[in-house]
Amino acid sequence: MRYLPFGGAVLYESWMRLSWPKVESVVNAPDLVHATTIIAPATTRPLVVTLHDLAFLRHPEFFTARGNKIFRRSLEILKKNAQAVLCSSRATMTDCVDAGFSASVLHHVPLGVNDVRVTPSDVQRVRSTYSLPSEYVLFVGTLEPRKNLARLVQAHALIADAPPLVIVGAPGWGNGTPIASENIIFLGHVPTADLAALYAAAQALCYPSILEGFGLPILEAMVQGTPVLTSFATSTEEVAGNAAVLVDPLDVGAIADGLHQVLARHDELSHLGRVHATTMSWQRTAALTHGVYSQVCAS
Template identity: 55%
Template sequence: MAYSLEQCWHRVPGGTATAAIELARVLPNLRRDIQLIGFAGRHKTAPQDAYQPPINVEQLFLSGAALYESSMRFGFPKVEQATGQVDLLHCTSIIPFASKSKMVATIHDLAFLKYPQFFSRRGNSVFRRSLKILLERADVLLCSSQSTLEDCAEYGFSRDRLEHVPLGVVAPMVMTSRDQVKTRYKLPDEYLLFVGTLEPRKNLSQLIDALEILGDSVPDLVVVGSTGWGDVPEAENLTSKTKMRVHFAGFVQPSDLGAIYAGAQVLCYPSLMEGFGLPILEAMSYGTPVVTSKGSSTQEVSGNAAVLVDPLNIESIAAGITQAISHKAELSQLGRKRASEMTWQATAQKTVEVYERVVQ
């Protein structure tokens, strides 16, 4: 089976790369008769250490934007030029690679349809064309959340082509001591935490406004994540005007991230829209209370184990943070239980069931 891993080489690989990597790590151990053949474009360098694929990756002769554009516009290069003949193509992101084989694609969200203002002009164009091709070409879409599945159905996909396949979370693993991490990233003794690619839909500006309301009654905010587009200058401007202390840690290696989660008072994740929201489960697995948005996939993912807030209302966000701090022990217990229910093994099992259905 051909398995796309081009996103591992993106400037900001993000959750789509993490999901593809973790699934690829589990699938071969689940079923010995499944042979994953990874493919990506031709790159001169390896991905960042955190996004190294766990399987061999064959190379096509194009990469990045050129590969995406050629695949969508001209239908080449076919993935089989790199992988050889396969029974199935799994596109692990919204990009529909060209192939002669049957196709399964993973869709995390359709945020570009609901919030086009939060995406670049090129991003909007690529995602919209990709979705149109998937509507014509994909046999089944694997949707990370029921919310995304409903969005795909509303777009025009028949429900027999849609499967809800939730993502999982890796078991807690603190590879670096808290003291080492605190020194390395200049972290305060106590802190609130935000984790995610820094882009407008993550709603960081509203979070900082909410923290301004709370003032000195709450710890500093630590922001972990690579720059997406559009939000970082705005956020830095806000921090220059506010009394709230915000620490931008940038990209953090996975070996350090566990200790940062474990040391946080609360994960603040008031995103406007997510396909899933992996940081929610990651924080819960370390017993860190979570504040996140209601009425979206983040509510679905968190179950009854998080404090839910209106992401458009800074008073609601502020009240949620206060509630999470005051109910830390209870939320920690609920969160650990919720995270234990969401495994990559379960994701892989549901994925295999779809593979079998499509190739029959």
């Protein structure tokens, strides 16, 4: 096993400024190099990159000044060097065209979801581990501004009999994180092994994000038969299909009305979500990715 001489921020800067060290210095004759983040490694081989979103262009206020600068620099490099760009959603493909990518290099490769089986004992275990109430609605995501948690909490407060809101996710950055209370429960980061049962035990997933490249929690909830509330007019609408309640993420009243709906239509949305999730497999993602690899290697 061979390793690059350094990593982290130093490596990213070296790749962008010096185009060094090359991937080929530690991997013998790769057919292609696939970058799974916006910062692509230095290479002379064909470059494939996955772009989940270009949120820093749409909403630069959600990112640090340094982050915006680095992402924009890297984007220019990708426009010059990437032979293929894999986009998680059609919304991201549109953003890429608007940012100057040729449509010919863009490929729609949606993400997938694992069908994780959850037993009643799994649900009981997470209820006990996290001291959860018998009913709750769930939010899953990093605590950062574009996740729109502040408006979700405001909407939740408008519903007198709403189940408590349980918030799962690692700390991010920015202001607006609500204060824990009897009806707002923070779990922070949880082990992956507990996540499926937390979805399964919830009355609904509330995910009114302002902008996502995909929105994997939507599918993770649907697999467990948990009804979903999410945002319209972004990739989350694509991911949800016709199996979720869609709301305007900037309208607190609309989010509150959506929460009423998702709880009232529990059985209907549970069924629709399970059916929809079966169409979104990682096997399909892998097959689409392999197809792009074959096309790039043949060109």
